[in-house]
Amino acid sequence: MAIIGQVNDLVVTDELPFGYSLAYEGTDSDINETVFMPVSDTNGQFVKGQTLQAFVYYAQDGSIQATQKEVPIKVNDFALLTCTGATDFGAFFDWGMERDLLVPKSMQHKPMDIGLSYVVYLLEDPDNRKLVGCSKLYRFLNETADDLSPGQEVSVIVFDETSLGFKCIINREYQGLLFKSDLFKRLAIGDQLTAFIKQIRGDGKIDLSLQRQGKEARKDLAAEIIDDLEAHGGISTLTDKSSADEIYARYHVSKGAYKRAIGTLYKNKKILLSKTHISLVEKK
Structure with a gap:
């Protein structure tokens, strides 16, 4: 059975003048519901019996269609999308398809403005045979985690800004916070970064950092500086007077850490x- 809102392996069951009739791989061609893919949504020509990969979705009339266009978001996942329109019942987002993706008003974390980008979660509504977006991301993220520990490297997506800092999606499963007081570079909604678990608070909530913490982190950075000096003739123009941007570009740490x-x-x-400049002490 194909998964709606995901890329699936499909088999061509019939060639039509305006597209292809497809079946889920491993099923007979006389299944109750086939998948149609218009010629305009293909990236090549296919023959009956050939297997291909395509994104499967609900068309406007509720039928199941497929496309080989690049779709930036999948069901049960997150992506940064740009708002193209807004009405009383919802906002619309460009997701590479002929019809824009609807984020209903009831599923908006806050009002959405045309031209701005937001991190959106894609949902399947099987009862109404639709794919819809949602920006109330806390519904799909855990605030606490038993399998994360301080110092652990994680992947994050910045999805909201508060007075304290930036809320982030951690490993596409949890949410955490990067405090503004800990930042040494500008962040924007939708940024995808490598971060580190700074601490897990008493209530289980997760604080993040853009650089490793503690003595081991300082040892690692010191070793990296020595390696860089040795690779560049023992001299570097990156000093304690250099800008924070220059230091981050080289070592991805704050000026204070450097x-x-x-x-x-x-x-x-x-x-x-x-x-x-700084230079290596010559070995005697």
């Missing part, structure tokens, strides 16, 4: 500091 690392290296007599 200054602490080179301070430790200087105290341990591994590097020399000047106003214009």
Whole structure:
């Protein structure tokens, strides 16, 4: 059985002048419901019996259709989409299909404006044979996690901004918070980043950081700085006076973390500091 809202393996059961009749792979061609794919939605020509991959969805009339167009979102997943229209009953989003995706007003976290982008979750409504979007993402995310631990590297998607910081989707399963006080780079809704579990609070909620924490993180950064110096003739123009952007572009850490690392290296007599550069201490 094909999964609506996902890419499926389908078999061509008939060639038509205006498209193809398809069946779910592994089923007979006389199943109760076939899948139609218009010629305009194909990326090639096919013959009867050939297997292909296509995104399966509900058409406006409720029938099941397929497309080989690139669809940026799948059912039960998240994606950043741009609002193309708004009415009293919902907002519409561009998702690469002929008809825009509807996010009903009842499924909006807050009013949506045309031209702005929002992180949306895609749902199947099998009773009404529709695919709809939802921006009330907390419905699909756990606030607490037993299988995450401090220091763990995770993938995040920024989905909302609050007075405290940025709410993030963690590993497409949990939600956490990046505090503004911990940020050293600008963030935008929809950004996909690598982050780290900063702490799991007493109530189980998850705090995030864009860089590793603790002594081991400082040791790793110090070793990375030494490796970079050795690869560039023992000299770097990246000093404690360099901009936060320059430091992040090289090491993906805050300026404060970089200054602490080179301070430790200087105290341990591994590097020399000047106003214009840092350099390795020559080995005797």
